């Protein structure tokens with residue numbers, strides 16, 4: 001479990017510049033076993049936030065708790081020990097070029113004083129886990145970006161952490177490697193029961209792996225929650241970031257309707273009523289529907305032509321009573 005309470009981080013002024021409030025009263029809870037994402041624009045405080053969780057950066061005020069231990073209250077030597085239960089994966093892998101994959105994975109165990117035979121055994125096991133059992137003797141220069149990140153994940157898991165922090169872990173990778181690394185992260189979370197906190201500026205990453213997410217803007221959490229619930233709300237800032245609003249050509253004649261699609265409010269019912277019952281001409285003018293967090297979520301724009309407007313309004317009111325999520329977004333265009 002990870003908990004930040006009212007965390008504030010102020011970087012002192014550099015030269016004549018002003019001080020920077022990187023995080024401004026952040027509360028965040030990641031439940032044990034959850035895969036959580038932090039998203040936000042550049043400069044919103046994501047990197048600062050993740051570095052606070054293992055106290056690579058200390059908060060100016062507020063508390064950081066991991067697995068029930070208030071890290072911000074611990075003396076420095078205990079913080080070092082507590083860090084061994086927190087693994088971290090970085091955007092640029094941070095592997096040692098002169099060492100083999102196995103030796104990179106063994107490095108944290110070496111620092112912890114684990115004996116050679118046990119280190120070998122553990123690095124073999126971990127490289128098998130990440131699918132690189134046959135590349136143990138390769139050096140980073142002989143590995144692809146995706147393979148390097150797999151080695152870095154194996155290294156992060158060496159000390160048997162309960163929490164894994166991922167700092168833009170796929171931002172330097174191509175699409176195919178990104179998919180593979182995200183699948184691996186999800187699998188190790190499942191198999192090892194880890195709590196994972198990932199920061200990214202890519203919404204596709206959040207949609208692919210996260211159970212929960214928060215949106216940071218200018219150092220504050222402006223939205224967040226379990227992804228299925230956030231997307232079902234439809235109109236929140238995080239929902240809008242995850243599923244961008246569809247755009248349609250407003251110059252084309254017709255009435256535009258926006259339908260928010262969820263498993264419990266599918267678009268089929270709307271179409272059955274508009275096309276099947278009322279016999280209207282309906283085309284899909286924009287939008288997308290995706291599977292996120294195990295459910296169907298999306299927003300569609302429907303263009304309805306030839307409708308009697310008061311009849312359409314009555315139908316929309318009835319649809320909303322039935323639980324459908326449909327609203328009018330543009331009036332009839334006169335052409």
Ligand SMILES: Nc1ncnc2c1ncn2[C@@H]1O[C@H](COP(=O)(O)OP(=O)(O)OP(=O)(O)O)[C@@H](O)[C@H]1O
Nearest residue numbers: 011020022040041042043044045046047048049201
């Ligand atoms: N060591 C530092 N000293 C001074 N200011 C800093 C320091 N680290 C970060 N900042 C500032 O804090 C703010 C938040 O930065 P941070 O790197 O956490 O944002 P971010 O969301 O991770 O951005 P990006 O996606 O571009 O990495 C920025 O204004 C940044 O310039």
